[in-house]
Amino acid sequence: MTRPRILITETLGQEGIDLLREVADVDAYDLLPKEQLPEIIGNYDAVIVRSAHRLPRETLIGHPRLKVVARAGSGVDNVDLKTCTELGIAVINAPGANAVAAAEQAFAHMLAILRNVHLGDAHVRSGEWSRKKFLGGELHERRLGIIGFGKVGREAARIANGFRMKVYAYDPFVADEIFQAHNVTRMETLEELLPVSDILTLHTPKSGPQIGLDLLSTLPAGAIVINVARGGMIDEEALATLMDTGHLLGVGLDVFSQEPPPADFPLFRHPRAVLTPHLGGSTHEAMTGVAVMTAQGVIAALQGLTPPNIVNVPVPPLTPDEFGMLDEGARIVGRIFAQMHRTLHAPIVLSLKGPIPKNALPWLKQTVLAAILNEQLADRVNAVNALVKAEEQGLKLLVEERDANALPTLALRLEGHPETTTEVSLENHVPRLRRINGVAVDLPWPDIALMTVHDDAPGVVGKVGTLVGQYGINIGNLHLGRQENNHQALMILSLDQTVPDDLVRDLNQITDIHHVFVF
Template identity: 35%
Template sequence: MSERLKILVKEKLADSGVQLLREHFDVDLGDSWSDDEFRARIGDYHGILIRSATKMTEEYIALGSNLRVIGRAGVGVNNVDVPAATRRGIIVANAPQSNVVTAAEHTLALLLSLARNVPQADASLKGGKWERSKFGGVEVYEKTLGVIGFGRIGQLVAERAKGFGMKVVAYDPFVASDRYRDLGVEKAETIADAVGDADFITVHLPVTPETRGSLDADFFAHVKEGARLINCARGELVDDAALKAALDSGKLSGAALDVFPSEPITDYPLFDGYPNVVVTPHLGASTAEAQDRAGVQTAEQVIAALTGGTVTTAVNIPAIAAEDMEVLGPFVPLCQQLGKLAVSLADGSIDALELEFFGRIGERDTRLLSIAVLQGVLSGHTEEEVNQVNAPSIAEERGIEVTETKRATARDFTDLVRVTVVSGDTRQRVVGTNVGRRNRPHLLEVWGQRFDLQLERDLALFRYEDVPGMIGRVGSIFGEKGINIVSAAVGRTPGDDDGPARDGNAVMVVTTDAPVPAEVVGEIVAGAGFLDGRAVTL
């Protein structure tokens, strides 16, 4: 009989998860180990389960000479050096759905606490006062809930709020229109539309450069007078000064917060003197069921990784076959860039993606490239980090239909990638390829116009009437703002069946050595003859 594999449970894990592991492996509990003991013994184990305290750095991963899998009992994997694990062929898996129900329920708990002044009344009565008239609340029945971010948790919140008889309006351009209809939720075209008539507002967004501090003075200016805000997502989403000002002015009649800019925290400005503010110490995932679910789900993934099963929550995947990687590998960055560029040009919700692969790549299993496009489209717009494993399932749960077409030939180029984003009745197509021995990504078509421009990290696009002087106007304003242009190209509408008819417009794409501020794009587009403009960082 072969020797049983060994598993280290480095942090406290639900007993159900430990017991499941012991049915298959020899399991040691190392939650009380010193760092020296951990370093000395990690090389004995084939798998390790951690929570958030253990940092699996490149150094520890190297010491784990027998490691095949790292299981993170929770949602994030920011405490694991995933690239280092991938280089050593170690699977990293988490439990991304372990706390979604718990987070949704806590959001509703805070909403009801705000509506009925439950914490305030509790403290008053325990303090020896009977102040029944002081804590009269409001019903949630037939009130409007505005949901900002309509992913897994946002959808669960909406379903539960509808059970209370609430009207739900949600905003998330990365959810297909059909998904809103299926859930009986009104689709908002803008954040302002979602919060303008909302009596209660709940936010479920990831933290990105675009969303950090986005609940600012401008956001609260669009909020209905007397609305109540709930944040169980990320503290960094809120501009604290703007929130305080909205409460002080009465624009908001209350707020409930489970998350804060830095944690742990005990001196937040709204902790004292704000009886209309309800706070909890990041309890969104803190239920026995969620902890048990995280332990069991992670244990299941570790078992699958070590027994030849399918690791459904892996955040990294083994390398594809060498013969396929030789052809497809260089196109992965291009596909990610085209996905990000296409979605930045789309207006409205993303209902479908049409992916076309031509040439040598069309002869291969192009799922890797389709996933790369999905990563570009979805990254930074979902509650969990998008990776090569979960991208298809995230698209599916958001109702985004993905179709793939392949041909073994490509006219004019050896290989070609087309990405089309479908938003209702509108379509945005971008086309690209790789050029040269170093596989430089090139943009070949956008906004219905063709050109050939090497893609860089930062670029700006302008659509305008095809008249003299337009290029100079863009260059002059960039010069005034101190923006250095790396390269530029102007495209005209294709003159064949692949593109729309000539409409008298042109497209200019400019690459720069730094991001182009949105206000600079706005200033240019405000000029006569300009129809549209975007700044994109790939």
């Protein structure tokens, strides 16, 4: 099997590169010239970028080999997510891998401003020694306002609690319990948050709120504003204006609307503005964490799996065991059902039993659709673009939830046709086929399976077994089931080797056999 090729356009931690090279051929650059990326991207199965390269639609289309795009960082602002989804390209990132580093960077700025670290350093280096000039303040008992309470915002709250600060936060997408668990007072609006924030720190994605002069003017006199999240989210001209008037004590920026900032950047004239060149994730620990998480996600996606750090699939917050169990069950039931029903003349019903979390339903639906359509279409179909492809095909998947106290079970059937039911249970994290095309069976689903639908007549099982043996293939298990209404039977063989096309051809020549399926 040909090894995939992976392109890394910017510096990535060696630990991540080493993982990738175990399974793929990797071309790694410290910084690939931007103009070269569109010219060579089509030669790779996956591409990993950081901040210097953008992946717009015109760069992504027309490259059928490209399966995975990864951003070695938390955001994916430089990737055209809509186009990737349309093309079935998995988008990977590394959320939270640099959360500690980013939160600590915010506090580095706060302390530098409050304790005059940068000014005192320059003072000593110039040969002077005046302590009175640099009387500072403490974080203790100050009020910290956090905009955005995701992984970085929560890490900032943990640090703030260690400094015994009073912490307030705004994030309309986070449950009350999360705020309570971090000893943080929830604010319902920005208009409520800013007037009680002696220090304001931003930790939102690019889609977060824009903070302009009107809002910034509601901060208490002598406030400090920190942005280590995304450049341009806070109006830099407004910050300079409020520094000019003395309303703000200081500003700490690690990100800018233009990077690097131009020579006439307005905050350059303010010594109490602490400015750093996008260092939020630049620690050895964060670089290693980002590299490893990115590499693991890319490898899983190239193997056809759904990694937890995929961006364009609604991955539910399940444990790895729960996720893996449901993912495998969904793929198995979808694949079997699709092979049994090449023509889908009615909507499909996905029936769920057992303690399957409601927040897993969108992802499960996409995974099942992908498994079905993969057997139906020649185009690339995966959980990323399954909804798009289903809409193109006019395929509807309905979801019903049944006995919540039963074993976890996934079943598919054509609406109005219970005799088409295929059902897989997930007892003890082992997928077991319980029903196929309405026929009751009970077997752990094997890695390689061959199934025949044949007349319920003597001698068929022997003929199949003999023919399989002639091809040198060992049968690990055999299961029989009957379709009483039409005098047909089905046989499922668990095999130790893959099934060659010639064996399928020869099996189809046996008079009593109507269909042969390979899984």
